[in-house]
Amino acid sequence: MSLKNKLHNLKEQYKGTKMAPAFNAIHTFLYLPNETTHAGAHVRGADDLKRTMNMVILAMVPCLIWGMFNAGYQHYSAIAGGTPEFVSFFDHLKYFFTLDNLLIGAKKVLPLVIVSYVVGLAIEFLFAVIKKHEVEEGYLVTGMLVPLIVPIDTPLWMLSIAVAFGVVIGKEVFGGTGMNVLNPALTIRAFLFFAYPTWMSGDKVWVHDAVNRVGTPDAISGETMLGMLAQKKDLTYGMDEAFFGFIPGSVGETSTLLIALGALILIFSKIASWRIIASGIVGALAMGLIFNGVIAQGWITEGSKFYDLMNLPFWNHLLIGGFAFGITFMATDPVSGAQTNKGKVWYGFLIGFFAVMIRVFNPAYPEGIMLAILLMNVFAPTIDHYVVQGNINKRLKRLKVKTA
Amino acid sequence: MSKDIRIKKGLDISLQGAAEKQLAQAIKSNTYAINPDDFHGVIPKIIAKVGTEVKAGSPLFYSKSNDQILFNSPVSGEVVEIVRGAKRKILSFKVLADKEQQYEDFGAKNVASMSGDQVKSHLLQAGCWPFIKQRPYDIIANPEVAPKAIFVSGHNSAPLAADLDYVLAGKENELDAAITALSKLTSGKVHVSVNNQASPLAKVGNAEVHTLSGPHPIGNVSTQIAKVDPINKGEIVWVVSAQDLVIIGELLLTGKYNATRKIAVAGSSVKSPKYYETKIGAEVSTFAYDAGINGDNVRMINGNVLTGITVAPDGHLASTVDTFTVIPEGNDYEFFGWNKPIFNKISYSRALTFSWLFPKKKYDLNTNTNGEHRAFVVTGNYEEVFPLDIYPLQLLKAFSYNDLDEMEKLGAYEIAPEDFALTEFVCVSKQNHQEIVRKGLDLMYKEIG
Numbered sequence: 001m002s003l004k005n006k007l008h009n010l011k012e013q014y015k016g017t018k019m020a021p022a023f024n025a026i027h028t029f030l031y032l033p034n035e036t037t038h039a040g041a042h043v044r045g046a047d048d049l050k051r052t053m054n055m056v057i058l059a060m061v062p063c064l065i066w067g068m069f070n071a072g073y074q075h076y077s078a079i080a081g082g083t084p085e086f087v088s089f090f091d092h093l094k095y096f097f098t099l100d101n102l103l104i105g106a107k108k109v110l111p112l113v114i115v116s117y118v119v120g121l122a123i124e125f126l127f128a129v130i131k132k133h134e135v136e137e138g139y140l141v142t143g144m145l146v147p148l149i150v151p152i153d154t155p156l157w158m159l160s161i162a163v164a165f166g167v168v169i170g171k172e173v174f175g176g177t178g179m180n181v182l183n184p185a186l187t188i189r190a191f192l193f194f195a196y197p198t199w200m201s202g203d204k205v206w207v208h209d210a211v212n213r214v215g216t217p218d219a220i221s222g223e224t225m226l227g228m229l230a231q232k233k234d235l236t237y238g239m240d241e242a243f244f245g246f247i248p249g250s251v252g253e254t255s256t257l258l259i260a261l262g263a264l265i266l267i268f269s270k271i272a273s274w275r276i277i278a279s280g281i282v283g284a285l286a287m288g289l290i291f292n293g294v295i296a297q298g299w300i301t302e303g304s305k306f307y308d309l310m311n312l313p314f315w316n317h318l319l320i321g322g323f324a325f326g327i328t329f330m331a332t333d334p335v336s337g338a339q340t341n342k343g344k345v346w347y348g349f350l351i352g353f354f355a356v357m358i359r360v361f362n363p364a365y366p367e368g369i370m371l372a373i374l375l376m377n378v379f380a381p382t383i384d385h386y387v388v389q390g391n392i393n394k395r396l397k398r399l400k401v402k403t404a
Numbered sequence: 405m406s407k408d409i410r411i412k413k414g415l416d417i418s419l420q421g422a423a424e425k426q427l428a429q430a431i432k433s434n435t436y437a438i439n440p441d442d443f444h445g446v447i448p449k450i451i452a453k454v455g456t457e458v459k460a461g462s463p464l465f466y467s468k469s470n471d472q473i474l475f476n477s478p479v480s481g482e483v484v485e486i487v488r489g490a491k492r493k494i495l496s497f498k499v500l501a502d503k504e505q506q507y508e509d510f511g512a513k514n515v516a517s518m519s520g521d522q523v524k525s526h527l528l529q530a531g532c533w534p535f536i537k538q539r540p541y542d543i544i545a546n547p548e549v550a551p552k553a554i555f556v557s558g559h560n561s562a563p564l565a566a567d568l569d570y571v572l573a574g575k576e577n578e579l580d581a582a583i584t585a586l587s588k589l590t591s592g593k594v595h596v597s598v599n600n601q602a603s604p605l606a607k608v609g610n611a612e613v614h615t616l617s618g619p620h621p622i623g624n625v626s627t628q629i630a631k632v633d634p635i636n637k638g639e640i641v642w643v644v645s646a647q648d649l650v651i652i653g654e655l656l657l658t659g660k661y662n663a664t665r666k667i668a669v670a671g672s673s674v675k676s677p678k679y680y681e682t683k684i685g686a687e688v689s690t691f692a693y694d695a696g697i698n699g700d701n702v703r704m705i706n707g708n709v710l711t712g713i714t715v716a717p718d719g720h721l722a723s724t725v726d727t728f729t730v731i732p733e734g735n736d737y738e739f740f741g742w743n744k745p746i747f748n749k750i751s752y753s754r755a756l757t758f759s760w761l762f763p764k765k766k767y768d769l770n771t772n773t774n775g776e777h778r779a780f781v782v783t784g785n786y787e788e789v790f791p792l793d794i795y796p797l798q799l800l801k802a803f804s805y806n807d808l809d810e811m812e813k814l815g816a817y818e819i820a821p822e823d824f825a826l827t828e829f830v831c832v833s834k835q836n837h838q839e840i841v842r843k844g845l846d847l848m849y850k851e852i853g
Contacts, residue, residue, distance in 0.1 A: 043731065340783075
C-alpha cells in the first residue's frame with residue numbers, strides 16, 4: 001500500500017475526531033487534498049493559500065541567508081575593532097561568505113527560526129483543535145518574519161513569550177487568520193519592544209555577544225546606522241554598504257538589495273500589491289524631502305537633536321533601518337492592510353510618510369516603520385470605508401440623476 | 405445602430421474539448437424530465453398528475469407565487485412519475501414520450517400588430533414565460549411589473565460554452581419575431597449584444613445592437629447591462645437567453661411550442677465533442693454516450709464549467725442550458741501539489757504557476773479545488789477579473805453577514821451569481837462565491853422584495 005493510500009485511510013479514521021485538524025494540517029503539507037468542488041464553479045484556479053504563503057517565504061529566504069552570514073560578519077568585525085574597508089561589493093564578499101560567519105549565523109539565527117515556528121504553530125494547532133477548524137496558513141509567513149525582524153541576541157525565552165502573545169492576542173482572539181486587525185509579526189515585535197525596552201534598543205543587541213561583553217575589557221559595540229544618527233554620532237558605514245547589507249541591524253532587514261529582489265518576486269508573482277510598495281516609497285521620499293527642505297530653510301539648526309536625521313539626504317531613508325523590509329513584507333500583508341486598490345495607494349503612502357516622520361522625531365527608538373505600519377493597520381478599515389463610500393455615492397448619484 | 409461594449413478585466417479560461425462545429429441528431433429519448441429547481445425560487449404546484457396525457461406545450465405545473473406562470477411539457481406523452489425528495493419536495497416531472505409527437509396549438513400570430521398585453525398573455529398562456537428572467541435577484545420575471553429594458557446576450561464567453569453564432573444560424577425569422585414581441589413588453593429598449601456582425605442576431609429590427617469585445621465575462625448580461633444602462637434601486641430589467649428566443653419566435657410564427665435545442669457537448673472527457681440537436685429535458689445518456697466519454701471517474705455538468713449544475717449519468721438535460729460539459733473528477737491527492745511548480749493548471753497569479761507563459765495553451769482541468777476552504781485573506785485579485793464598478797470582496801462580505809443595507813448600497817441589484825464565477829475561480833481561499841451571492845440575493849428578495 002502506498003503512502004498516499006495509507007494517509008488516506010488515516011484521514012478517514014481521524015474524520016470527525018478532535019485531532020482531525022491537526023492530522024489534516026500535516027497531511028495537506030504532503031499532499032494536495034482530494035477535495036472536489038460541490039457548489040459554484042466546477043473548476044478552480046491552481047493557487048491556494050499555502051502556495052501564496054509559500055511564495056512569500058521563498059521571497060524572504062535570501063534575506064534569511066544573508067542575515068545568517070551577516071551575524072557572523074558583524075560579530076567578528078566588532079571583535080576586530082571595525083569592519084574591513086569597503087572597496088566594492090564583490091571584493092567585500094570574501095570577508096562575508098565565510099564558514100565562520102555562517103557558523104555564528106547558524107548558532108544564533110536558526111534557533112530563532114525554530115522557536116518562532118514551534119511556539120507559533122503549536123498555538124495555531126491548539127486553537128484549530130479547540131475551535132474545530134482547519135489549521136490556517138497565516139503563521140507560515142509570520143513565523144518566518146519574526147526571526148528576521150528581531151535583534152540577533154534576543155533571548156529565546158523572550159521570543160517565545162512574545163510569539164505566544166502576538167499569536168493569541170494579535171490574531172486568535174479575533175478569529176484567526178484573515179480576521180486580525182494588526183499584523184501579527186509586528187505585534188510580536190512591538191511586544192518585545194515595549195515589554196523589554198532596555199534589551200530591544202540601544203547599541204548592544206545588534207551584534208552577537210555585545211551584551212555579554214559589557215564592562216569587560218573585550219567590550220564591543222554595534223550600533224545601527226539609525227542609532228548613530230539619533231545619537232548624533234558620525235556614520236561609520238557608507239550608503240553603499242547599507243544598500244548591500246554589510247551593516248548591523250535586525251537579522252533580515254539589512255540588505256536592501258535582497259529585499260528589493262524579494263519585492264520583485266512578490267510583485268511579479270502578483271502576491272504583494274505593487275501599489276502599497278510603490279506608494280510607500282513615494283511617501284517616505286516625500287517626508288524625507290520635507291525634512292531636507294526644513295533644514296535648507298534654516299528652521300532647524302545643527303544644535304537640535306533632530307538635525308542629523310533631518311539632514312540625511314531624503315533617499316537614504318530607503319536604505320537604512322527596517323524601512324525596506326517593512327514596506328515589502330509587512331505593509332503588504334493583505335489582511336491587516338487596506339483592501340481596496342485605491343485604499344492601498346493611500347495606505348502605502350501614509351506608512352512611508354509616517355515611518356520617516358517617527359524616525360526623525362523619536363530618537364529613543366529611531367525605527368519608525370514598525371509603529372507606522374501598526375498605526376496604519378488600525379486606520380486601514382477607515383481608508384477602505386471612504387473608498388467604498390465613494391463607490392456608494394456614485395451609485396446614489398446615478399439614481400438621483402435618473403429620478404430628477 | 406451598433407454600439408461597442410468593451411472590457412479589459414476578466415479571464416478567458418481556455419479548456420480542452422471545445423465542441424466541433426458539426427451537428428448530430430441525438431437519439432430519441434424515452435422519457436423527458438422537467439426539474440422545477442432549474443428555475444430558481446419556483447415552488448411547483450401540480451397541474452398534470454401522474455397518468456395524465458399531455459401534448460408538447462401542455463402545462464405540467466405552475467408557480468406557487470403566481471398561478472399564471474406555467475411550465476410546459478417539452479413533448480407529448482404520459483406523465484409517468486413525479487419524483488419527490490425530502491419533505492415531499494417535487495424534484496422532477498417525468499414524461500414518457502409518444503412515438504408521434506402532438507403539439508398544443510396556440511395559434512400563429514402576426515407579431516407586428518399585437519399589443520404589449522396581448523404578447524404577455526400569449527407568452528404566459530403558452531408556457532414561455534419562464535424563459536424571461538429579471539434583474540435584480542436573477543429569478544423568473546414578475547409579469548405584473550414592466551421592465552425598463554430587456555437584454556439579450558448573443559455571445560457565450562464562458563469556457564467551452566455553445567457558440568451562439570453557430571446554433572442560431574438559420575433562425576433569423578424566429579429571432580426577429582421574438583425580439584419584436586419583446587420590444588412591446590417594455591417602455592424602454594431591447595438591447596441585443598453580439599460578438600461580431602456575422603451573428604444572426606446582428607440584423608434584428610426593433611432592438612439596439614451592441615458589439616462586444618473583451619474576455620469573459622463579456623458575454624454575461626450583467627456586464628452588458630452595467631455598460632449600457634445600469635440598474636438602479638427600484639428598477640427592473642428583463643433578460644432572455646438567445647436560444648430561448650428561438651422557441652418563443654417559433655411559437656409566435658407557427659403556434660407550436662417546440663422545445664428543440666442545439667446543445668454543445670464539450671469537455672476534456674468527451675471523445676468527440678460536437679453539437680447535438682435534442683429537446684429540453686431529454687435523457688443525458690441519449691447524447692453523452694454517442695459523443696463518447698473517457699473513463700468513468702467524470703463529472704457531467706448541465707451547463708458550462710463555471711455556472712453549471714452537476715447531473716447524474718441517468719439524469720436529464722436542464723431546461724435552461726445550451727451546453728453540456730463532461731470533465732474529469734479531481735478526487736485524488738497530489739504529492740506536494742501546493743508548492744511544486746505547476747504547468748498543467750490555470751492560475752491567475754505567477755506563484756510558481758506558469759500558465760502566464762502559455763496564453764494559447766488549452767488545459768485539461770478537473771474538479772479538484774486545489775486547496776482547502778479558508779477565510780478571505782488575499783485582496784485585490786478579484787478586482788482583476790471583475791469588470792463591474794462594484795467592490796466584489798466587500799459585497800461578498802456583506803452577503804456573508806446578511807447586511808441588507810450594505811448589499812443594496814454596494815450594488816447587489818446589479819449582479820447575478822454567474823458574475824461571481826470568475827472571482828470564485830481565482831479565489832485563493834476557495835470560497836463558494838456563487839453560493840454566497842445566491843443566498844444573499846434570496847434573502848434580499850425575501851426581505852425587500
